[in-house]
Amino acid sequence: MRAVITVVGKDSVGILAKVSAKCSESNVNVHDVTQSVLEDMFCMIMITDITNINKSFGDFSAEMDALGKDMGLSIHVMHETIFNSMHRI
Amino acid sequence: MINTHEILETITMIQDEHLDIRTVTMGISLLDCMDADIDKACDKVYNKIVNTAKNLVPVCNEIETELGIPIINKRISVTPIGIIASACKDQNPVKFALTLEKAAQTVGVNFIGGYSALVQKGFAGADLELIKSIPEALAVTDHVCSSVNIGSTKAGINMDAVALMGKIVKECAEKTADRQCIGAAKLVVFCNAPDDNPFMAGAFHGVGEPDVVINVGVSGPGVVRSALAKHSEGLDLTGVAELIKRTAFKITRMGQLVAQEASKRLGYPFGIVDLSLAPTPAIGDSVAYILEEIGLECCGSCGTTAALAMLNDAVKKGGVMASSRVGGLSGAFIPVTEDAGMIHAATIGALSIEKLEAMTAVCSVGLDMINIPGDTTAEVISALIADEAAIGMVNSKTTAVRVIPAIGKDVGDELDFGGLLGNGPVMKISKYSPAKFISRGGQIPAPMQSLKN
Numbered sequence: 001m002r003a004v005i006t007v008v009g010k011d012s013v014g015i016l017a018k019v020s021a022k023c024s025e026s027n028v029n030v031h032d033v034t035q036s037v038l039e040d041m042f043c044m045i046m047i048t049d050i051t052n053i054n055k056s057f058g059d060f061s062a063e064m065d066a067l068g069k070d071m072g073l074s075i076h077v078m079h080e081t082i083f084n085s086m087h088r089i
Numbered sequence: 090m091i092n093t094h095e096i097l098e099t100i101t102m103i104q105d106e107h108l109d110i111r112t113v114t115m116g117i118s119l120l121d122c123m124d125a126d127i128d129k130a131c132d133k134v135y136n137k138i139v140n141t142a143k144n145l146v147p148v149c150n151e152i153e154t155e156l157g158i159p160i161i162n163k164r165i166s167v168t169p170i171g172i173i174a175s176a177c178k179d180q181n182p183v184k185f186a187l188t189l190e191k192a193a194q195t196v197g198v199n200f201i202g203g204y205s206a207l208v209q210k211g212f213a214g215a216d217l218e219l220i221k222s223i224p225e226a227l228a229v230t231d232h233v234c235s236s237v238n239i240g241s242t243k244a245g246i247n248m249d250a251v252a253l254m255g256k257i258v259k260e261c262a263e264k265t266a267d268r269q270c271i272g273a274a275k276l277v278v279f280c281n282a283p284d285d286n287p288f289m290a291g292a293f294h295g296v297g298e299p300d301v302v303i304n305v306g307v308s309g310p311g312v313v314r315s316a317l318a319k320h321s322e323g324l325d326l327t328g329v330a331e332l333i334k335r336t337a338f339k340i341t342r343m344g345q346l347v348a349q350e351a352s353k354r355l356g357y358p359f360g361i362v363d364l365s366l367a368p369t370p371a372i373g374d375s376v377a378y379i380l381e382e383i384g385l386e387c388c389g390s391c392g393t394t395a396a397l398a399m400l401n402d403a404v405k406k407g408g409v410m411a412s413s414r415v416g417g418l419s420g421a422f423i424p425v426t427e428d429a430g431m432i433h434a435a436t437i438g439a440l441s442i443e444k445l446e447a448m449t450a451v452c453s454v455g456l457d458m459i460n461i462p463g464d465t466t467a468e469v470i471s472a473l474i475a476d477e478a479a480i481g482m483v484n485s486k487t488t489a490v491r492v493i494p495a496i497g498k499d500v501g502d503e504l505d506f507g508g509l510l511g512n513g514p515v516m517k518i519s520k521y522s523p524a525k526f527i528s529r530g531g532q533i534p535a536p537m538q539s540l541k542n
Contacts, residue, residue: 004091004096006096006097006100017210033364034093045097046092057154057155058151058154058155061154061155061157062154064242071128076100076157077149077157078100078155078156078157079155079156079157080091081156081346082099082156082158082343083091083095083096083099085342085345085346085410086099086339086342086343087091087099087339088091
């Protein structure tokens with residue numbers, strides 16, 4: 001099972017580190033990262049494997065949300081199914 | 090492998106363009122709760138609803154978190170109480186409304202629909218008592234919704250019921266005059282009412298439905314409008330229809346996914362996805378704005394009916410491929426007070442009730458959430474219901490009337506219901522009397538269109 005983490009907000013030091021640290025702490029494996037910085041706007045999309053996640057998906061999502069709030073960013077975690085169902089027949 | 094563009098498109102739709110699942114509605118049959126003793130029947134109704142729907146809200150919240158898509162309403166529809174109350178005639182059916190209210194509060198749903206009667210060909214069982222009790226039932230409850238089906242293509246129009254409903258609508262408003270006449274906003278008068286509609290206030294669980302079923306209504310006018318704003322420059326109308334179709338497909342896929350998940354996790358069969366564009370008063374989430382994006386200066390201008398017909402058709406064509414089972418109302422909704430663009434058009438006088446009536450001939454519902462002057466007579470309301478029902482009957486489609494007589498107010502004043510029901514101006518309605526026509530009663534016979542066998 002995979003989840004997509006999106007991070008959007010003002011660029012600062014350590015965004016990738018903090019988000020991936022939270023993944024590691026939750027036993028979530030990062031498969032792929034796409035990131036871009038346009039002027040000072042940071043945008044990152046992370047594809048992760050949540051098969052062996054050590055907490056509930058809801059808790060993981062809430063923790064990421066809280067981390068985003070701490071850092072002044074918007075962080076969303078969503079199941080990959082929603083993207084597949086919308087864009088693939 | 091999904092790509093960045095697709096991920097961002099989905100996230101933009103949800104965060105900026107108001108894409109959401111408007112409702113997950115659990116249909117529950119109450120046929121096994123009938124009892125000659127109304128108190129026993131109410132106990133059975135309460136227990137069945139609470140036991141069946143106890144996980145509805147938590148499961149929807151769980152799906153919402155995991156998929157990241159908001160599910161705005163969790164609702165319940167039940168077998169028309171007119172049928173259930175038939176076993177305990179001559180007892181006050183409002184007891185059922187209070188039971189539904191209590192059950193809705195216990196399980197935490199936003200609305201419960203089914204304080205209803207199906208009388209298209211005549212009154213049976215407790216239908217008449219139930220209809221007469223609607224104003225009180227809606228005044229003493231907050232979450233209960235009511236509907237009455239007074240006509241169908243197969244049966245014609247029950248004009249005795251139409252005459253009665255004019256009075257009932259008015260009484261609903263009068264009894265809740267201190268609360269913005271909200272009673273009338275929770276009552277829908279239908280022609281060709283669908284059995285599996287997940288949307289309120291008209292949802293009920295038809296008698297041909299399974300014991301319990303999960304129906305889902307999608308939304309997304311904001312997404313369609315935004316797709317048109319971004320990509321429709323230079324397209325002819327064939328291209329515009331194609332663009333709407335593609336967008337509707339994506340919206341409906343969300344509904345299908347949520348419906349399947351909800352059905353799996355709750356352990357009840359998936360019924361239908363209702364392919365509707367349901368507006369909200371939020372700026373940008375408006376069907377009127379879509380019509381304006383297509384090329385009208387203001388919703389209500391000449392061309393509105395044609396643009397709406399195209400929109401309605403394209404939504405269905407896109408949606409039908411995206412879902413394994415489609416039903417309910419399926420089409421564009423045009424509730425005036427729930428749609429920022431319609432509110433604006435009605436306020437500046439660009440949109441009239443007569444134009445709205447024409448629009449209902451080509452979209453999924455009827456005259457919906459329209460405030461009319463408080464001194465409108467019951468006969469005028471009945472005749473408005475008859476006109477709308479005639480459009481539905483002849484065109485083999487669902488039509489409905491949900492008008493709110495604004496007691497003590499007149500054209501130019503406003504009613505504000507708050508939340509999804511929104512707010513809007515009191516609109517002008519013809520005052521010429523149809524009293525003699527309405528007082529004739531009887532049945533408008535089923536049209537030739539009914540003879541399909």
